[in-house]
Amino acid sequence: MMGPGSAMAYELVVVAALGGEIETNCYLFYCEESRACAIIDPGAEPGKIFAAVAGLELRPELVLNTHGHLDHIGANRDMKEKYGAAIHLHSADAPMLEAADFVELGLLLGARDSPPPDRLLADGDEIAVGGKRLRVIHTPGHTPGSVSFLGGGLLFSGDTLFCGGVGRTDLEGGSWKELDKSVREKLFGLPGETVVLPGHGPWTTVEQEKLSNPFFT
Numbered sequence: 569m570m571g572p573g574s575a576m577a578y579e580l581v582v583v584a585a586l587g588g589e590i591e592t593n594c595y596l597f598y599c600e601e602s603r604a605c606a607i608i609d610p611g612a613e614p615g616k617i618f619a620a621v622a623g624l625e626l627r628p629e630l631v632l633n634t635h636g637h638l639d640h641i642g643a644n645r646d647m648k649e650k651y652g653a654a655i656h657l658h659s660a661d662a663p664m665l666e667a668a669d670f671v672e673l674g675l676l677l678g679a680r681d682s683p684p685p686d687r688l689l690a691d692g693d694e695i696a697v698g699g700k701r702l703r704v705i706h707t708p709g710h711t712p713g714s715v716s717f718l719g720g721g722l723l724f725s726g727d728t729l730f731c732g733g734v735g736r737t738d739l740e741g742g743s744w745k746e747l748d749k750s751v752r753e754k755l756f757g758l759p760g761e762t763v764v765l766p767g768h769g770p771w772t773t774v775e776q777e778k779l780s781n782p783f784f785t
Contacts, residue, residue, distance in 0.1 A: 576597070576700060576720035576721065576722055577597075577598050577600050578595050578596060578597045578598065578722065578765070579595070579596040579598075579620055579624060580593060580594075580595055580765075581593075581594045581595070581616050581617050581620045582594070583610070583611050583612040583613040583616055583617070583643070584612060584613060585611035585612040585613075585638070585639035585640075585642055586612070586638060586639050590639050590768070591768065592609060592611035592639045592640060592767060592768060593609065593765070593766065593767055593768060593769075594607065594609050594610050594611060594617060594643075595607075595608040595609065595724060595765060596617075596620060596621065596624065596628075597632075597697060597700070597702070597717075597719075597722075597724070598624070598626050598697065598698070598700075599697055599698025599699045599700045601698065601699055602627070602698035602699060603624075603625055603626050603627045603698070604626075604627050604629050604697050604698030604700075605621065605624075605626035605627055605628045605629065605630075605697065606628070606629065606630040606631070606632050606695070606697045606702070607621075607628050607630070607631050607632070607647050607653060608631075608632045608633075608634065608717065608724050609632070609633060609634055609640040609641075609724075609726065609767060610631060610640075610641075610642070610643035610644060610647050611638075611639045611640050611641065611642045611643060612639070612642045612643055613643070614643040614646035614647070614650075617643065617646075617647070618650065621651075627651075628647065628651040628653045629651075629653055629654065629697070630654055630695065630697065631644055631647050631648065631654065631655045631656065632656045632695065632702070632717060632724075633655065633656065633657045633661075633685075634714060634715055634716065634717070634724065634725070634726025634727065634728075634767060635657075635658070635661050635710060635711040635713060635714040635715070635726050635727060636657060636661035636662070636664035636665055636711060636713060637664075637711065637727070637739075640727075640767060641657075641665065641682045642680065642682075644680075644682035644683060645681065645682055645683055646680065648683050654686035654687060655682070655683060655684070655685045655686050655687075656685060656686070656687045656689055656695065657685040657687075657688065657713065658689045658690070658704075658706065658713030658714070658715050659688040659689065659690065659713065660708070660711075660712040660713030661711050661712065661713030661714070662684070662685055662688060662713070664711070664713075665681075665682045665684060665685070666684070689704050689706075690704065690706070691704060691705065691706035691715075692704060695717070700719060700720065701719055702717040702718060702724075703717070703718045704716075704717060705717075705718055705754055705755070706750075707725070707726075707728040707729075707747075707750035707751070707754055707755065708743065708746045708747070708750060709728060709734075709735070709737060709742065709743055709744065709745075709746040709747020709748070709749070709750050709751075710727045710728055710734075710735035710736065710737065710739075710742060710747060711739075711741050711742065712741045714726055714727065714728050714735075714750075716728055716729075716754075716755065718758070718762075721761065721762055721763060722762070722763050722765060723755065723758065723762050723763065723764050723765065723774070724765050725764050725765065725766050725767070726766070726767045727766070727767045727768065728747065728750060728751065728755070729751055729755055729764055729766060729781075730766045730767075730768060730769050730772075731764070731766065731769050731770050731771065731772035731776075732772075732777075732780065732781055732782065733769075733781070733782075733783065734747060734751065734781075734783050735747065748783075748784075751777075751783075751784060752784065755774060755777075756774060756777075756778050756784070758774050759774065760773065760774050760775030760778070761773060761774070761775065762774040764777065
């Protein structure tokens with residue numbers, strides 16, 4: 569599908585992560601000409617993702633994780649094994665994938681452990697997806713290594729900014745001060761018509777959140 573008000577192509581696949589308790593938005597961001605594809609936040613139910621990829625005749629090359637929480641990385645290994653897709657994650661969240669208690673919890677909840685990242689991201693990095701490009705915006709707060717991906721009027725915001733809400737900051741590594749700064753100084757500085765595609769829930773726009781999000785009004 570085409571993003572609302574956007575000229576760049578993506579497909580939304582809603583997956584029931586953590587044993588079906590949490591619905592996570594997984595996005596397929598792709599180049600129409602080459603069919604190259606980035607899988608953003610494959611959290612669970614790899615079969616759903618495989619079916620969407622096949623239906624659109626895409627060629628997944630990358631896995632892009634907005635952060636390292638289980639409900640966003642639970643199907644990383646499946647994507648890596650099926651497509652050979654290179655895993656991208658911010659360096660500050662990379663230790664989460666190796667923490668023994670984190671891996672144990674993931675297995676308990678039915679998520680497979682993730683392979684280590686193939687590329688560690690940093691603020692300002694550019695990522696090529698066929699003829700398309702995404703820019704990495706480091707948006708810490710939900711986790712130290714949370715990032716958003718920006719390209720062509722689309723912002724994949726992970727759990728930093730939701731429609732009418734924000735991600736939790738009470739988990740390990742979270743910081744309300746950092747999240748507030750990330751949103752106000754980085755995301756709210758983007759054009760108002762930028763379409764925000766969050767990790768959970770419906771899409772929104774930067775302008776809508778600036779005007780009505782109760783956490784920032």
